[in-house]
Amino acid sequence: MKKFQFILFVLLFLSGCSNLNPVPSSTTYEPQQKDVINNHGGIENIEQIDQFVNNINNGENDEVRIIHYTIEGDPIIWDLTYDGTSIQSRYDTTYDKFGSGKVEKHSCERITKSEMDTEIAYKLECNGQQEDVLTVQYDTEKQDKFEFHFKYGVDKKNEVDTANQRLVKDLQNGEVSTVSDFQFNRKELNQIYKAMVLTNYLDQKDLSNSCNKKPYESYELTIWINGGERHFEWTECDISKHGLQMNKMKNNILHVIRDNETYKSLPPTKGVYQ
Template identity: 35%
Template sequence: MRLSPENRRMHLPESMKKRGVRQGVLTLIVLLAVTLLQGCFLTVKEAVNGGLSHEINEREDVVYSFGTGPLNLDRLDDFMERKNGSQRIILYTIEGDPIFTEVRYRDNKLVVAYDSTEDAFGPKETGTYTCRALEKSKGSTALKYTLTGCGGEYPEAALLWIDYKLSEQDDFGFVLKYGVNRKNEINTLEGKLVKDLQDGTTAEAAEFRPPQAKLQSIYRELVLSGYEQDKTLTEACNIKPAVSYELLVHMNGSERRFAWSECDQSADGKGMTALAQHIISEVQEGEYYQALPETKGYYE
């Protein structure tokens, strides 16, 4: 099992070491969170009354699994901000087994309940432990939610780590068309960047190749947006002229395609528009876009 530098000093219980050998070197950092949570639990063992519910609420629970990315991640941020109530997190192992966790604020501390009884290959256990705080760190290659000030042998535990290292992907590219009639195009598959001058003409950058840092930033937002999940989007719009979007993501031989308009104010629509705006902003800051001529007209 691969550990991040800040966790290499941590020693895992023997049962966890065996599980790490079984799973091998994983690209999914979230499994580190599962392991460390189990480590904390094994040290501070307290029975969970009745256990946690194994029914998954896809509207309320934070869910993370390999192949689909995070679901309802904003709920964990809301929980941290309001500092009351509870939040459930379901992490799937690489074999597809759910690990259930509930974090609850109580007396200015965090009570963490844990249930791994559906993990076919790991210890089937339930328990609780207490931590002082939950911290969030969003880096260029990983998003980390870390429990700190925990009792027992492990004072820190990864509640949820999401890895988005672009360097670990074999093949990545995308095409984003946007604007009125989608005349603007950002195309890393063909090395094409097209700007709508809004006077009936367009300008194109030659041999468009965005820097790796920009691609990493875009890939990060793609992962955090849950682009691998099914989205309910609409292209219908009663605004004239309307801005619309079309996004094609190519990843390791597979493709995902989305189309929507600025009128789509659903949660999925807002999320995809925010993603598109991030991509556009990253590209417009670069030298290829800056070298293109200024817009000459406007749409009425």
């Protein structure tokens, strides 16, 4: 009888401990389609947290999940839920093998977004204290190396090559205009790097080179970042998730190129592709 009572006491004790410090049912977490993912600077689905901030400002109920991956590859899950009055924060480190293994919950008043030349920062305000929810950095001066070669347009006749300081504009009449000592200023480089970071350029992309229209624009982008290299090829017809991401990035890069003073000094296009 005493042995049975001892076993029952142990079982109840262990049960109480598991409630205080819950252990996930699985040792891994599979990201969901709308999760905002921060994987060592690689950002996915940042538009979800932007929508969350906008909805709160408009008084609309909403929720968002942010996944921060540790150096070891473990996810830390941060859930934010707005109920029309306050933001409920749930910070889950139970999947982190080297973390505290706890779930922390508290109520917050608001979330803010600040956008600067080198970073975007989202912060929670909770009981007069600020918490960093997500910071996206795109400061090229903090990189050992940042160069890219971008070819675009019909037959990819337009080029920007920062490594060789080369700019080529297709005049669309069989001629091109070339600058052999072209350079972006630091602000322009940061804007281009920002477009790449927000597209999660470090991730693998499933892109298509095919297009069922003529003529069509195609794109080729090679990025050299620190000791690494990334290469992408796609067309305007690629409407897959990754294709749409890359086309949005392309538009942002082209906006910077076309606002550049050297580019604006080049001759205008003299023809139109039919």
